[in-house]
Amino acid sequence: MSKYLLNKFLYTVDRDPELVERYREDPRATVAMWETEYANRILNCVDGESSTWLRFDDTEREALAAHDYPALFELGAHPFLTLTLFIAMFERDHEPMGFQTEYARRLAHVSMPYPDIAT
Amino acid sequence: MAELVAVIASTHHPFYYRASTAVGDDRPPFADEWVRKVEAFRETLTKARPDVLVMVGSDHFHQFWLDNMPQFLVGKAPFYDANFYNEEREFGLPKMLLTGQEDLSAYVLREGLDAGFDLAFSNELRIDHSITCPIITLRPQNDLPIVPIYTNIFAPPLPQPKRFVQLGRTIRQLIESWPEDKRVAVIGTGHLSLELGGPRQFGPTGPDPQFDRKAVEWISSGDIEGCLSEVTLDSLHLPGNATHGFMDFMLMMGVAGEGRKADYVDTYDLFHTMEAYFTWYPNGGRS
Numbered sequence: 001m002s003k004y005l006l007n008k009f010l011y012t013v014d015r016d017p018e019l020v021e022r023y024r025e026d027p028r029a030t031v032a033m034w035e036t037e038y039a040n041r042i043l044n045c046v047d048g049e050s051s052t053w054l055r056f057d058d059t060e061r062e063a064l065a066a067h068d069y070p071a072l073f074e075l076g077a078h079p080f081l082t083l084t085l086f087i088a089m090f091e092r093d094h095e096p097m098g099f100q101t102e103y104a105r106r107l108a109h110v111s112m113p114y115p116d117i118a119t
Numbered sequence: 120m121a122e123l124v125a126v127i128a129s130t131h132h133p134f135y136y137r138a139s140t141a142v143g144d145d146r147p148p149f150a151d152e153w154v155r156k157v158e159a160f161r162e163t164l165t166k167a168r169p170d171v172l173v174m175v176g177s178d179h180f181h182q183f184w185l186d187n188m189p190q191f192l193v194g195k196a197p198f199y200d201a202n203f204y205n206e207e208r209e210f211g212l213p214k215m216l217l218t219g220q221e222d223l224s225a226y227v228l229r230e231g232l233d234a235g236f237d238l239a240f241s242n243e244l245r246i247d248h249s250i251t252c253p254i255i256t257l258r259p260q261n262d263l264p265i266v267p268i269y270t271n272i273f274a275p276p277l278p279q280p281k282r283f284v285q286l287g288r289t290i291r292q293l294i295e296s297w298p299e300d301k302r303v304a305v306i307g308t309g310h311l312s313l314e315l316g317g318p319r320q321f322g323p324t325g326p327d328p329q330f331d332r333k334a335v336e337w338i339s340s341g342d343i344e345g346c347l348s349e350v351t352l353d354s355l356h357l358p359g360n361a362t363h364g365f366m367d368f369m370l371m372m373g374v375a376g377e378g379r380k381a382d383y384v385d386t387y388d389l390f391h392t393m394e395a396y397f398t399w400y401p402n403g404g405r406s
Contacts, residue, residue: 004185011180014205043184079316079360080273081180088208100321107318114317114360118275119185 003076004119005039005054009064010072010081012038014088024089028065035061070106076115121297124304125167126399128338128371129160130392131176131252131308133210149389156387156396157256163383163398164257167304171220172258173227173266173294175307175367176249177273181205182241189239190278191286193231194246194267195224201246215251220264223297227266230293236286253306270370272309272363280350283366284343287373305374309367311335311393312358319359325392327358334365335386338397341379343372368395375399 013019013034023030040051056064063071067089072082083103091099135157138150181203183189201215224240231238246267254261268290271277287307294303311334312327319326337346346369355362375381376399383398 007185011184015203017204017208042186044187073316078180078274081316083316083320084205084209088205097321103316104318104320104322110318113356 006077010085014085020088027067031064076117121299121301121303123294123401124302126375127306128397129308130394131249133248137211160396161257169304170301171303172263173305174250175268178269181247188274190271192239192269193228194241194244196242199246201251206248218264220266224266227293234289253308272366283370284373287370291374307367307371310364313361313392314359315361317360321391330358331393339381339384343377
């Protein structure tokens with residue numbers, strides 16, 4: 001399990017307006033593309049110095065491909081990264097603050113302590 | 120010697136800029152009172168007549184990432200560009216350019232290292248809303264040079280709360296020993312109880328009003344010992360999953376000093392989180 005890689009997906013997609021739209025429109029294909037092309041890039045290194053070992057497990061890949069943010073929460077993805085990216089993708093489809101309150105409602109079953117987010 | 124003329128601790132609410140500039144139907148009902156409170160708070164900085172601002176905040180996964188995460192970092196650069204695409208997108212924050220007080224950055228780094236803090240540094244730092252929000256609220260003319268100091272309240276493992284207090288004390292000592300005839304204010308921002316990306320987010324108040332009341336009491340009375348006796352890295356999960364930002368308030372209590380009552384205290388209960396504003400005048404407010 002790699003909370004780090006989940007976070008890396010959320011982080012690198014969130015900061016790229018084009019990737020935000022691709023992930024909104026075609027999440028499954030975007031996750032597959034990202035795992036091939038981005039997952040092993042070290043952000044401050046050139047491509048020839050990429051890592052060789054990073055990949056999602058099936059649960060993680062499916063949570064991302066299904067836009068399943070409650071599952072990402074359960075997996076210990078950083079809640080700030082998930083929230084920020086999902087607001088960017090879906091706030092536009094709701095009344096003001098509507099998406100944020102729905103997001104809270106879909107997590108209402110969660111009890112303390114929350115899943116550990118340490119990476 | 121430099122003089123520490125004001126110590127200011129504040130929440131940094133990224134929606135203030137949009138709320139305060141909205142007009143007509145877009146203007147939220149709480150905006151006018153919020154602006155009134157912020158302008159009164161701003162006056163507490165203005166009257167201290169600072170030459171330099173030391174700004175304490177926290178990068179929200181903007182420039183710093185999990186492959187290279189500093190715990191405490193000092194910016195040392197002549198300029199700092201500010202605000203990121205996702206802050207423009209979500210909060211409507213403008214791009215900004217701030218000037219750096221590079222000689223004070225160098226002093227804080229050298230003397231801070233020698234005082235026992237292994238500070239990271241950055242010579243090209245883009246700063247985010249944890250520092251630009253208080254510029255917008257407290258110094259909107261953005262005319263003073265800054266020293267940005269970032270803390271990690273975001274990506275565990277985090278430093279212990281007492282370490283934030285110790286860093287605050289050290290920052291004060293360093294400013295007061297800086298051999299320049301400058302008036303320095305320290306402004307640090309954090310959060311009271313806050314939940315982001317969890318079930319308690321965006322409620323009618325902050326997620327834990329009881330914690331907020333206690334926190335305001337600790338800060339306004341300078342009760343560092345009381346605060347440290349109750350606040351741990353574990354306990355901060357209880358009031359809300361983003362409440363570790365409270366440790367930046369604890370850092371500012373360290374700057375202000377044990378038992379030092381704040382000279383100015385104000386709060387504003389908004390949906391989602393409580394705003395809180397504190398100012399101390401270390402020299403009694405004489406000009």
